[in-house]
Amino acid sequence: MKKFTSVSDVENLQEIIKKALQIKADPLTETGKGKGKTIGLVFLNSSLRTRLSSQIAAQNLGLNVLTLNAAQEAWNLEFADGAVMNGDTVEHIKDAIEVLNQYCDIIAVRCFAGMKSKEDDVNESILSQFEKHAKVPVISLESATRHPLQSLADCITITENWKKDHKPKVVLTWAPHIKPIAHAVGNSFAEWMQEMDVELVIANPEGYDLDKKFTKDVKVIHDQDEALKDADFIYVKNWSSFDDYAAMPEVKGDWMLTNEKLAGTNDAKVMHCLPVRRNVELSDEVMDGHNSIIYQQAKNRIFSAQAVFSGILDELKA
Amino acid sequence: MKKFTSVSDVENLQEIIKKALQIKADPLTETGKGKGKTIGLVFLNSSLRTRLSSQIAAQNLGLNVLTLNAAQEAWNLEFADGAVMNGDTVEHIKDAIEVLNQYCDIIAVRCFAGMKSKEDDVNESILSQFEKHAKVPVISLESATRHPLQSLADCITITENWKKDHKPKVVLTWAPHIKPIAHAVGNSFAEWMQEMDVELVIANPEGYDLDKKFTKDVKVIHDQDEALKDADFIYVKNWSSFDDYAAMPEVKGDWMLTNEKLAGTNDAKVMHCLPVRRNVELSDEVMDGHNSIIYQQAKNRIFSAQAVFSGILDELKA
Amino acid sequence: MKKFTSVSDVENLQEIIKKALQIKADPLTETGKGKGKTIGLVFLNSSLRTRLSSQIAAQNLGLNVLTLNAAQEAWNLEFADGAVMNGDTVEHIKDAIEVLNQYCDIIAVRCFAGMKSKEDDVNESILSQFEKHAKVPVISLESATRHPLQSLADCITITENWKKDHKPKVVLTWAPHIKPIAHAVGNSFAEWMQEMDVELVIANPEGYDLDKKFTKDVKVIHDQDEALKDADFIYVKNWSSFDDYAAMPEVKGDWMLTNEKLAGTNDAKVMHCLPVRRNVELSDEVMDGHNSIIYQQAKNRIFSAQAVFSGILDELKA
Structure with a gap:
């Protein structure tokens, strides 16, 4: 799996469901698979299940996890291409993504719809920047139009x-x-x-x-x-x-x-x-x-995430 | 130890003090004991010592740690049974607890007194929900009426x-x-x-x-x-x-x-x-x-937490 | 290296650059060096690169990492010596540092200039408290007048x-x-x-x-x-x-x-x-x-941090 932002990224749905159920039966079956690899979990919005299940899934695979509450812990992000950044925004999303490229083997991001501009939301104004600028596999932790995990x-x-x-x-x-x-x-x-x-x-x-x-x-x-x-x-x-x-x-x-x-x-x-x-x-x-x-x-969120992370790791090692 | 929310959960106080002092002498003596187990540290309030000492204690035991700043990172919680949730609250505490049941082997929670309703505080309106709905051992990281660690x-x-x-x-x-x-x-x-x-x-x-x-x-x-x-x-x-x-x-x-x-x-x-x-x-x-x-x-907070986590792990393995 | 708050803490600049480039070539070369040691990363200000690169560097060395967003997660800090704390501040910085002494083998802190009092900033009113009260090595993650990493x-x-x-x-x-x-x-x-x-x-x-x-x-x-x-x-x-x-x-x-x-x-x-x-x-x-x-x-921030942490660990083991 090269990325995971919609069902179209899944080659065979029945296969990945089967894989997830195998993981559920024995969550520590691939415990060393992520060794030496780092997943960045970037939250632009609130999260309970996604946050915890992703951390558990990553831990079960031996992945290093970096969790970033972007707005509270880092900098106010600019999303507009070509913006003259003389206002409230401190860092452009594409620069943040390029930095994450340097630090992570996988980037997972939660970026809700703003519910203000239909065009922005339909066009996935934030996730599309990750898909465009990320040089490592991108996983959606829920975006404007989809919640695939x-x-x-x-x-x-x-x-x-x-x-x-x-x-x-x-x-x-x-x-x-x-x-x-x-x-x-x-x-x-x-x-x-x-x-x-x-x-x-x-x-x-x-x-x-x-x-x-x-x-x-x-x-x-x-x-x-x-x-x-x-x-x-x-x-x-x-x-x-x-x-x-x-x-x-x-x-x-x-x-x-x-x-x-x-x-x-x-x-x-x-x-x-x-x-x-x-x-x-x-x-x-x-x-x-x-x-x-x-x-x-809610429990199956762990195995959903773990099956996806595992599929992405297969790609990284290929 | 089945849970740890007050002194009455401790079978033998002198024994657990002795155990804590043994841990202090050699903190890594039970380093694999928590392997494959996950403790969720849920903070509804600020914390420095409790937060850090609990993390160190868990790490010393090889426990996986999930830390959740509930209000800032997840959702605004409802505490009233039977509430029609048409106001500011987004998730009922009992649903959050049921989800934690799916994700954690031990749930530790900090929930201060609100200092507004004597009845709510005396009845431990929040901790009591954890004690009622948690299906895994509950540890108090300070509640309305007690701070047992x-x-x-x-x-x-x-x-x-x-x-x-x-x-x-x-x-x-x-x-x-x-x-x-x-x-x-x-x-x-x-x-x-x-x-x-x-x-x-x-x-x-x-x-x-x-x-x-x-x-x-x-x-x-x-x-x-x-x-x-x-x-x-x-x-x-x-x-x-x-x-x-x-x-x-x-x-x-x-x-x-x-x-x-x-x-x-x-x-x-x-x-x-x-x-x-x-x-x-x-x-x-x-x-x-x-x-x-x-x-x-303050330093002994580590060994207090570690002795308690260790006692809870004994119960989980029994 | 006994501490790292300015270039004067570096004995031989060419040597540490060389070390960092060796780490870049093989980041997991000293993977067990930090085993059993804990680094506390204390953020009094926002951070993206410093936060993530420090975590990666620590992980690469096998260090335990405690990350604290001091203002949001812990208590509002007092910085004035002798203050009568009858206002908004809840914990004196020197008490927080003494507690970190109990919990950490290395303390790293980010404390920006306040930009209000030239005297406070020039005198490093916050970092100087860490240098004065810390009993373990202090690393600057950017202070009022310097950003050595x-x-x-x-x-x-x-x-x-x-x-x-x-x-x-x-x-x-x-x-x-x-x-x-x-x-x-x-x-x-x-x-x-x-x-x-x-x-x-x-x-x-x-x-x-x-x-x-x-x-x-x-x-x-x-x-x-x-x-x-x-x-x-x-x-x-x-x-x-x-x-x-x-x-x-x-x-x-x-x-x-x-x-x-x-x-x-x-x-x-x-x-x-x-x-x-x-x-x-x-x-x-x-x-x-x-x-x-x-x-x-931005990528080299990892190797800068890792070379410094490694140098500090040499001192701890000496």
């Missing part, structure tokens, strides 16, 4: 929880929130599920359709109850409007996932990337009930 | 400094401060000293008596000079009112510890958990004088 | 880039900025270059002469074009006025380094310590052009 963990989790011989029905359902949230998790889940042997349906209110670039021909239903019918897996996630970028058009009905709504499903497993706003996105009873596989998803 | 270090330090064959007189004395400070160190020291072979006396102004739950039958004297008489050890610490919670009732006289006040003691050793406000809690001359064993206390 | 990296970089048999002409040139910047990098470069076999010239506008303590008899020219003529190396750096401390007297002409200005040089290599304000201090074309050896300088 999460999506791989989601694929692992569905694989673990589906032993039947027919295709599961997987519903990605929009959930309420109190402020404009990025599309990365929704986009990414849609993209990865299209590579899995599942029947994917997306449920969201009118005005909240995701970017067609990611959802392609996936069926989008604007009635949540209809969409959830006979679901085997439900992925709960909020996002703001894509068309009217970052807006929150009025929503009819209550989209919070409750046990009542689960009743119409095929005893569906409930998933969420976390953090989750309880009793807003889903109810306490769902979160704490037997249908939730949400903490299992 | 500090108290164990205090026991070690007194043991090192007392070679005579009679009981030492130990005085826990209140000291001035400029704002309302929590009771954790005072409570905890009182609690642990009652398990030691010492004569404990507490000196504080009227209105500043600690919670009887911790002080029990210990003699409380409201006259500092009287209390300090013939003292062998003096533990200096400020706390606010417990009865009129977090208030700072007017204090008669000057309670700052000075050399003049040491004159009436039995050349007492002076202790403080640090950080200390010089020339407010105690004078420069005391801090820098030959009676102070304060830096030795 | 940077300067050593600069010496390494010039050595790598100069294979001719005559003395290179090295020009330290002032560059524009938007706010008052400290003198540490300029002072330090001047000081170290006087120990190298080069012809050093300093170019800066009138009113911007550096402290004579560092520049001594080095030629200072107030006309940038004249200074740059036939230069082999150009070191670009801003600093504020030293005489009228931290002021920014009006500057005639444009001092930003451009390709046009490079035309009059001996195809000079361009250096900068980073972070750099593009199109203010130097143009994009210079930064991204073939004359720049700026990223190579």
Whole structure:
């Protein structure tokens, strides 16, 4: 694997899921593989699961880890090419990346959507700079439009929880929130599920359709109850409007996932990337009930990261 | 040891002090004991000694360490059960703990008293969530009402400094401060000293008596000079009112510890958990004088933590 | 090496440059040298290169690393001797240092000039406390008046880039900025270059002469074009006025380094310590052009740090 910023960087999805499950069975199986190599984990945004699971994965492989909270620990970054830096920004992102090139064998970066300029976010204004200037493999720890390490963990989790011989029905359902949230998790889940042997349906209110670039021909239903019918897996996630970028058009009905709504499903497993706003996105009873596989998803973040880091190390040694 | 949040988690205090002193003599004696295990150090508050000594102790045992500055690096936490999370909080503490369960073999947490609600603090509103939801051993790095790793270090330090064959007189004395400070160190020291072979006396102004739950039958004297008489050890610490919670009732006289006040003691050793406000809690001359064993206390934080981590690892392997 | 806070701590500059280049050729050559030893990296200010390169260097030597973002993670520090600490400061720097003495075998600290009191900065009000109170070797990660790990990296970089048999002409040139910047990098470069076999010239506008303590008899020219003529190396750096401390007297002409200005040089290599304000201090074309050896300088920060840490470890074992 030369880099990992979207599903298209994965040559064989079933193979990497299998690899991740082998790692889960024995996390220390490749303990010396990263010896003498350094991964830089650069955080431009908050992180709990990604931060800790990446550190554990790196440690399991024997990689040296450099963690940088860029804004708080280093310098205020400039992102515009050609900028005359006579304002608040102290270091250009491309210089920071060139320095990371000198210090790291792998660069992993978290850079959320700014939710201010649709163009900047759609064009991955920050991740694209890493892809352009990095001379070592780049791993996305969530970018403006995708969260691939999460999506791989989601694929692992569905694989673990589906032993039947027919295709599961997987519903990605929009959930309420109190402020404009990025599309990365929704986009990414849609993209990865299209590579899995599942029947994917997306449920969201009118005005909240995701970017067609990611959802392609996936069926989008604007009635949540209809969409959830006979679901085997439900992925709960909020996002703001894509068309009217970052807006929150009025929503009819209550989209919070409750046990009542689960009743119409095929005893569906409930998933969420976390953090989750309880009793807003889903109810306490769902979160704490037997249908939730949400903490299992969180655990699988370790093995998702470790399978990816391992694949990148194969490339470095090749 | 199944957990470590108060003295009652210690089966045999003299044994663990002895163990800590053995570790001090040879810190790398159990260097492979933590191999393949991960301790999560979660800081909801500032820390210097606890942060560094815990990291050193973990490293000496070969434990992997994950350090998380929760507020700055992760998400704003919700603590109320059943909360409708439509405000500023992004992740419920119980979900964060469940995720830590997936990532860590031991969870250590620092969660100070909020000093706003007596009920919340007395009930350990945060630590209790860890004790309830953690599926791995929990270690307190100071909570609302106790600071047990500090108290164990205090026991070690007194043991090192007392070679005579009679009981030492130990005085826990209140000291001035400029704002309302929590009771954790005072409570905890009182609690642990009652398990030691010492004569404990507490000196504080009227209105500043600690919670009887911790002080029990210990003699409380409201006259500092009287209390300090013939003292062998003096533990200096400020706390606010417990009865009129977090208030700072007017204090008669000057309670700052000075050399003049040491004159009436039995050349007492002076202790403080640090950080200390010089020339407010105690004078420069005391801090820098030959009676102070304060830096030795700070050093013993390493061996206190290491003895506890080691005891927890015994349990994990059992 | 007993400590490392200025060039005067280096016994033989050519030897340490040679050592650093050997390390660069094989960074893991002394991988067990720091085993069982702990270095504390204390940051009172922002850092990217220093933070990461120090961590890598320490890791390459097998040193344990404790990193402390003092202001954010620990306590607000008091620096005044004898202070009555009844204000915002919670811990005296000398107590923090005494605690670090207990926890670390080497203390490295970053403490920028405050740029408010000339006297405080000239007297190294913070670093001097470390030099006074530390009982273990102290390493400067940049202080009020010097940045020696940077300067050593600069010496390494010039050595790598100069294979001719005559003395290179090295020009330290002032560059524009938007706010008052400290003198540490300029002072330090001047000081170290006087120990190298080069012809050093300093170019800066009138009113911007550096402290004579560092520049001594080095030629200072107030006309940038004249200074740059036939230069082999150009070191670009801003600093504020030293005489009228931290002021920014009006500057005639444009001092930003451009390709046009490079035309009059001996195809000079361009250096900068980073972070750099593009199109203010130097143009994009210079930064991204073939004359720049700026990223190579950044990389050499690893080997500069590692050579110094290694030298300090020799002392610890002696």
